[in-house]
Amino acid sequence: MFKKLIEESTGKSPWLFHINAGSCNGCDIELVSVLTPRYDAERLGFKLAGTPRHADIVVVTGPVTQQSLNRVLRAIEQVPEPRCIVTMGSCPQSGNVFRGSYAIAGPLSKYVHVDVDVAGCTPKPEAVMDGLVLATKILQEKRRAMK
Amino acid sequence: MSAILLDALRYLGYILIFPGFLFCFLTGLLLCGIDRKLVARMQKRVGPPILQPFYDFFKLCGKETIVPATVTSKTVFLLAPLVGLASLVVLQLFIPIFSFRAFGAVADVIVILYLLLIPAVSVIMGGSVTGSPYAGVGLSREMVTILACELPLVLVLLSVAKTVGNALDTGLCFSLTQIAAFQAKYGSLILRPSMIPAAIAFLLIIPGETGNHPFDAAEAETEICEGMLAEYSGAPLGVYKLNHAVKMLTMTSLFIALFFGGIGTGIEQLAAAMGLTGGAAGMVVILLDVLVMFLLCVLTTAVGISFVHAVTARLKIEQIFKYYWTVVSGLALISLVLSWYGF
Numbered sequence: 001m002f003k004k005l006i007e008e009s010t011g012k013s014p015w016l017f018h019i020n021a022g023s024c025n026g027c028d029i030e031l032v033s034v035l036t037p038r039y040d041a042e043r044l045g046f047k048l049a050g051t052p053r054h055a056d057i058v059v060v061t062g063p064v065t066q067q068s069l070n071r072v073l074r075a076i077e078q079v080p081e082p083r084c085i086v087t088m089g090s091c092p093q094s095g096n097v098f099r100g101s102y103a104i105a106g107p108l109s110k111y112v113h114v115d116v117d118v119a120g121c122t123p124k125p126e127a128v129m130d131g132l133v134l135a136t137k138i139l140q141e142k143r144r145a146m147k
Numbered sequence: 148m149s150a151i152l153l154d155a156l157r158y159l160g161y162i163l164i165f166p167g168f169l170f171c172f173l174t175g176l177l178l179c180g181i182d183r184k185l186v187a188r189m190q191k192r193v194g195p196p197i198l199q200p201f202y203d204f205f206k207l208c209g210k211e212t213i214v215p216a217t218v219t220s221k222t223v224f225l226l227a228p229l230v231g232l233a234s235l236v237v238l239q240l241f242i243p244i245f246s247f248r249a250f251g252a253v254a255d256v257i258v259i260l261y262l263l264l265i266p267a268v269s270v271i272m273g274g275s276v277t278g279s280p281y282a283g284v285g286l287s288r289e290m291v292t293i294l295a296c297e298l299p300l301v302l303v304l305l306s307v308a309k310t311v312g313n314a315l316d317t318g319l320c321f322s323l324t325q326i327a328a329f330q331a332k333y334g335s336l337i338l339r340p341s342m343i344p345a346a347i348a349f350l351l352i353i354p355g356e357t358g359n360h361p362f363d364a365a366e367a368e369t370e371i372c373e374g375m376l377a378e379y380s381g382a383p384l385g386v387y388k389l390n391h392a393v394k395m396l397t398m399t400s401l402f403i404a405l406f407f408g409g410i411g412t413g414i415e416q417l418a419a420a421m422g423l424t425g426g427a428a429g430m431v432v433i434l435l436d437v438l439v440m441f442l443l444c445v446l447t448t449a450v451g452i453s454f455v456h457a458v459t460a461r462l463k464i465e466q467i468f469k470y471y472w473t474v475v476s477g478l479a480l481i482s483l484v485l486s487w488y489g490f
Contacts, residue, residue, distance in 0.1 A: 006209035013202040042183075043193040045202060050372030051281075053213060053380040056206070080211035080380045143209055 010056070010082070011140040013045040014132070017055030017079065021072045021108070023062030026122040027089040031059060034125050034132075041129060044136075052078040057135050063091035063098045064106035076112055082142035084135040086116045088128060093117045161240060161249040171239050171393045174441055176200040178399070179392035181445055182453050189457035200392055207385030215378050217278040227273030228379075228386035234265035235393045242397070242404050243327040245411030245436040255321040256304050259401070263300075263356065266390055267293050273383075274375025285374020288464045289358075289365035295471035296355040302479035303345045303352070307405055309486040310342060323404065330408030337406040345482035346406045348475045353398045353451045355471060357391065361459035362467050370461075395452065399444040402451075407443060414439060 020028055034041045035048060049055045052075050064072060076085065085108075090096040092108040108114055115138045118131035161167055180197040187194025196202075218224045241254040241262075271289055274282035305319070311329045312320035320326065336342045355362040366374050376387055414435045418428050462470065 005205050009202040009205035010209055012196075013199065013206040037190055037192045040187070040192040040194070042187065042195050045195055045199055048368075050368045051377045053378060054373070054376075054384065056210075078213070080213050082210070146209075 007140060007143050010143040011136050013047075014056045014084075014136045014139060015047045015049040015054055016057050016059055016132070017049050017052045017075075018059045018061070019072055019075055021060055021062035021068040021092060021106075022065035023089070023091065027061035027091075030122045030125060030128060031061070031088060034128050039125050039129060041132065044133065046132065052076070053080065055079050055083070056139055057084045057086055057132065059086050059088050059132075060092050060108055061088045063095050063101075063104050064108050064111075065103050066105045067103075069105040069111070072108070073111060082139055082146060084115045084139045084142070085112060086118065086131055086135050087114055088118050088131070089123060090119050090121045093119060096121060162236070166240050166242075166244065166247075166249045168236050171236050171396060172389065174444075175389065175392035175394075175396040176204060178396050178444060178448055182395065182448050182456075185449055185453035186456050189453065200388070204385045204389060207388065208382050210381040212381030212383060215277060215279075218276055218378070219278065220276045223272055223276045225383055227269045227276075228383045228390060231266035231269035231390045232386055232393065234262050234269070235390060235397055238262040238397050239393070239400070241323060242400050243323055243408070244400070244404075244433075244440045245327070245408065245414060246331065247433050247436050248324060248327065255323055256308060256326075257321055259323070260301065260304065263397075264293065266394060270375050270387065270390075273379070273387075274377075277375075277378035279378045281371045281373075281377040282375045284371050285365050285377070289375065291464050291468055292355060292358070292362060292365050295468045296352055299348050299471055299475040299479045300352050300356075302476060302483050303349050304405075306342070306345045306479060306483040306486045307336065309483065310336060310339065313486065313489055327404065327408050327411070331412050333409075335407050335409030338409070341482055341485035342406065343482075344478040344485075346402075348478040348482070349402050349405070350447070350451045351475045351478075352471075353395075353402065353447070354455055355467070356398050357394045357452070359395075359452050360456040361462045363461060364464045364467060367461060395448060396444060399447040399451070400440060402447055403440060403443045410439060410443075411436065 018028070018031060033039065035046070052058070058076055058079055060072060062068070087093050087108055091098065092106055095104055095106050098104050116131045116135045118127055120127055163169060177197065179200040180195070183199060184194045184197055214221055214224060238259060240249045241259060267289060271286045274286045307326065308319045308321050311326050312318050314329060314333065315325065330336060337346050354360065358366050366376070371377070376384060379387060415432055418432045418435065421431070
């Protein structure tokens, strides 16, 4: 029963940690707009956590520059299991307009397993919400798979 | 022999179930959920479900607990949240719920003053062993916040003690049981004009003690990543969140016990009017006591925590200190002087 309670709760209280991996700030602003009264992601239990240790879902924005690569990977490692990685915008997914640049180490999926990609430059808040809800479902699956 | 065993069982029940652990857990988290919902509604948001703190707590129980390599003492790191929780549960046992008192006779206001410090000290201990710079900033601010809240809190409790002591002709009366009995006999303390500034001061102390807006400089999420909790994860973090929720319950129920204790007689009269006698009447009175207490706690939270949260922005640490030692202490001092001269 206790295990079931934890499983249920994992899907209802996903805390986000946001990493900017060289983003242009467009996606960062859109992510914050998801938490505003208009879209209010808190009604689904989403909360922006200050440190990776509190987080369940890591949201990565930006094309993962050479400078940020190691920091991004280290921050993701700090997140306790079960965790989900969501890329936001086209940059971490494909490199977007920066593709082929010497300064870019991405896409992110070369280094870690990415659970959800939310494409767009920048994605609409509705799309971000959709992606995050999908991520909570995956999070629940991962919790179920844990012993 | 069996009487001792029965007593032991009864006290165990007190500690684990009714005014103790289980009760604190359920009502504390519920109060926290209502607070979050109210703040959301005041900001024109839909807000999280009322049960959200329960989801958060159980989710954190299911997460991996990471002990960072920088932690100097693993024991302190893992035990600190439990010590804080234990002292809060003990505190809740001493606070009279109108006519119902679990351990009323063994503790007074002074003990409550000390026990209120332990959760804050536990969070400081837990934060300081992590060696995180965020925790360092957070714990120095937490210490200042404790100092800031302590003076007005002592003044409020002194003025309550003096008022009750004057009426009972015992000088200063620190016994919570006597304060509750006095209010049951002569009406709530809030009805006395001299006590109104003290009540307002106590209402302003509540968000400071619980670390809510605008006095949450020590746990500022957006600024120093929740300060002392920055390195915590999993179940210990969940217990800290639980501590925060239970502290809200403790502070609000202390406020009700100190200033609105007279409502208890109304409940007893209501039970008598319903024509109940014997054991059934006792049960109904306790049930009604708890229900009314919880409703009043919700009301106090709505006014003292949620409303203040929704309309203010975070203060700087020196502003918090100045505010408590001038405005709030001033209000409490007015009450103290008035009660000293017998008003």
